Amino acid sequence: DGLKAGRVNLSDFSFDQLLIDDIKKIIGAGVTGGLEKDGSFPHPKLAVTGHGTADSVDVAVSKLGMDPKLQEVKVAVQGAGDVGLSTALKLARRGYKVTAISDINGVAFKEAGFTVAELQRFSMIPIEKRNVIVHLRDYATRVSSNNNELWSAEVDVLVPAATAYSLNETTIPQLNPRLKLVVEGANNSFLGAETLLAAKGIIAVSGIGVN
Numbered sequence: 001d002g003l004k005a006g007r008v009n010l011s012d013f014s015f016d017q018l019l020i021d022d023i024k025k026i027i028g029a030g031v032t033g034g035l036e037k038d039g040s041f042p043h044p045k046l047a048v049t050g051h052g053t054a055d056s057v058d059v060a061v062s063k064l065g066m067d068p069k070l071q072e073v074k075v076a077v078q079g080a081g082d083v084g085l086s087t088a089l090k091l092a093r094r095g096y097k098v099t100a101i102s103d104i105n106g107v108a109f110k111e112a113g114f115t116v117a118e119l120q121r122f123s124m125i126p127i128e129k130r131n132v133i134v135h136l137r138d139y140a141t142r143v144s145s146n147n148n149e150l151w152s153a154e155v156d157v158l159v160p161a162a163t164a165y166s167l168n169e170t171t172i173p174q175l176n177p178r179l180k181l182v183v184e185g186a187n188n189s190f191l192g193a194e195t196l197l198a199a200k201g202i203i204a205v206s207g208i209g210v211n
Contacts (some may be wrong), residue, residue: 044048050086053185056210057091057157060181060203066156068095074113075154076100078147079162080122080130083185087159089119096157101132102150103162108136108143109153115139154178161185165192172196184210 066073068091071135075096076086080103088098097113108114118139125135133143150173158179160166167182167190182190182197184207190197197204 008019012075031137050083050088050090050185053083053087053159053161053183053211054094056205057087057096057159057183058094060183060205061157064180064203068097072097073157074153075157075159076097076150076153076155077103077185078158078160078166078189079186080132080161081127084159084161085119087161087185088114089116089123092116099155100150100153101127101136102142102147103130103132105131106143106145106147107150107153108132108134108196110136110139110141111141117188143180148174152176157181157183159183159188162189164188166190167193167197169193169196172200175200175202181205183207 006008010183022117027048061073063070071097075088075098077084079085079099080088080101084101084103088101092098092114093116098119099111100107100109100115100123101114102108114136118136122135124132133145137143148171151171154176157177160177160182161184164187171191179202180202182202182204184190185209186207190204194204
């Protein structure tokens with residue numbers, strides 16, 4: 001019945017790590033979120049959050065003739081919550097250079113790309129306490145309290161994974177000429193602005209397709 005309803009409740013069971021790993025492989029992004037105290041098994045525990053976004057980046061980048069294993073593919077991520085940070089970590093593991101991450105506090109930049117270990121340490125901080133300025137400063141090339149600086153980052157791929165309507169008539173003109181692809185990790189981040197992105201030659205993949 002849970003599967004039919006599109007919801008899987010796992011918190012009534014005790015799982016060892018092997019079983020959790022098997023669940024990741026079997027049901028993947030089919031796990032829904034929720035708070036553990038409310039009887040849900042939160043999907044971040046199964047590390048499934050961000051899979052759809054990361055996989056969509058992979059497919060779209062491949063269609064553009066790029067391969068992060070063979071060439072430098074730089075990514076900027078808006079948002080350091082479950083979706084944004086999880087996507088950044090998955091992309092870093094696949095060889096992408098995640099060179100910019102923003103949250104409400106500002107932006108952290110690292111020209112060489114944040115390492116998997118650095119992003120893993122950041123992900124261990126409770127979401128309500130995460131701060132890119134505070135927690136990524138020691139790894140970053142530079143940090144800025146102006147999170148709008150993310151838009152002009154010199155990257156190939158942008159993942160908006162925070163607020164709705166973040167890409168609009170004000171922010172799209174700021175996008176770096178290098179940018180080729182926007183893959184939506186948040187809901188409606190560029191709704192109504194598709195024409196503006198297309199005019200700049202940027203391919204935009206909506207969250208409906210991503211998720």
